[in-house]
Amino acid sequence: MKWSIPERIIEKGRSYLNDGRVLSVTPDPDNQVWHGEVLGSELYRVDLDATAKEEDYCQCLYWEEHGFCKHTVAVELYLRNQGQSRKITASTVPKSESFSASQMFSNGLHYLTNKQDRSQVPLQIECQLDSIATNPYRDELDILGISLKIGQQHGRSYMVKNIYKFLQVYQTEKVYAANKRNSFYLNHKAFTQEENELLQRLAGLAQTQELLGRTGVSIDGKMDKKYLLLPVEYAKEFIQKMADFPFVFQYGDHKLHELTFSEKNRMLSFQVSKGTDGFDLSIHYDFDKVYQYYGWALFSGQIVELSAEQMDIYLTMKQLLKRLEKPVITYPQAELSVLFKQVLPLLEKIGEVQVDQQVYQYISNEPLFLRFYLKNVKE
Structure with missing residues (x-):
């Protein structure tokens, strides 16, 4: 795989592989090419160059503009999972099989179904609330941003870098790649009822903010998609729900692991x-x-x-x-x-x-x- 391919494209290709969108990969020793079929917004034909030049091809528009795409990456990752390399030799070529329309069609729809064979690893979320400055001269105008961490129960948790993407993956119950080495299958059964209730509320909040054209929170002039903006109307409700899980509230150099509402207002x-x-x-x-x-x-x-x-x-x-x-x-x-x-x-x-x-x-x-x-x- 070329070093110049961006990491985000590699992650998208890995997501396609995990979702079962690579329908078929067959070797063509005469032309030194691997022929693959990948189901994206439509069915794409991918040719993976088996020579050292690595001049791949895909039918998608993104490949025409950049010379690489998530579909070619998905096919190469598929070969790696099968213990194969790009190089094609006579000993590695399997016996050719006739094309099966029924298998192609079934495989194409398979990624939409729940993966019953996946092991249901219990997961947990951690909630964080950060104070984010909007005006360097008026700290009373700070806003509050919600971020999450994901990990296995009783294991290490990893920061969700794009909470909007994470919640989309959660709603479709697919695989979320936290980083290069750690991916999590966000099946709803992997979470507790309380966690599912919170994630559903956050997913609805994310959709609303996306419709309003606000994905992320502006920090130093850049939109950070790690955060969901805490809505004023439901702010108290969200904080009370997040307090039921591992929680941290951070403002300035201070960190609070518990946050409650006072019954008094004359302090x-x-x-x-x-x-x-x-x-x-x-x-x-x-x-x-x-x-x-x-x-x-x-x-x-x-x-x-x-x-x-x-x-x-x-x-x-x-x-x-x-x-x-x-x-x-x-x-x-x-x-x-x-x-x-x-x-x-x-x-x-x-x-x-x-x-x-x-x-x-x-x-x-x-x-x-x-x-x-x-x-x-x-x-």
Whole structure:
């Protein structure tokens, strides 16, 4: 096989071989050619050159443009599986058999049926959720991408490089080549019921994204087909399903193997205390990460679901704090009423506000007066 043939073409040829699409391969010693029939979108005639020149031929359009194709590769891989090389000798030529239309027709349809003779090796999937940046200056606009690993139960798992192709192979229950050395027969019986339910949902999601013209997630200007974009509408449902399997959530340098949803949504902590120059409003706890598109915030390994109002308050606060060296705002006594009437009611919507007892002395240091006003109303 020529070294110049791309790996993706070789993988497609191997997939054709595994699917039983190579219907026949017969030697022609007089012309030093192997004649093959491969079932693609139609039945293709392939001639494999048995000389050192390796000048192969196929009827498909791709071969006419490139001089090689997955059909010629599939025939050569077929010979290797049979222990044959390209070279044809008189001793290796089998006794010729007459053409059988019935065998040709049956073999042509065979790849569509379930391969009952394949051993049902139990498989398992691993789920990963990655935080993917969309704007280097605004990390709250990150999106979430779903990726998978596939492997035998209790064995090594391999990253799925193209999740769209993987899910297509899964739906048709065919052989998926994870790499050059490892292929997996994605029969539905090889997975548990829960895994099948998740894979079916992911397959439907992949089809929808493909219809919308979005296959993959853009990373550094390139579409990475390793990822499915986590949909906002069903984001919580997908995460809860993926959490039932080996799972990892990765954002920045952090990795979480468990991800749960908090029942609370007021997780932050604020404190008002008496300072030397006034009254200090300080922020003691903050979110680890915020996802504006999803309305989520990460806090101590949990997802906090925020309303649109809560998200707006938090992001506005973070923008204002960027102008300060420390998350502490000092209010003079004259602005205490603004702090308590305008600022703290908003902060209480996203966290707990603690006011030191000493502060109340300055709030209530003026006596209250009660006045009655009487008005004469003439009828």
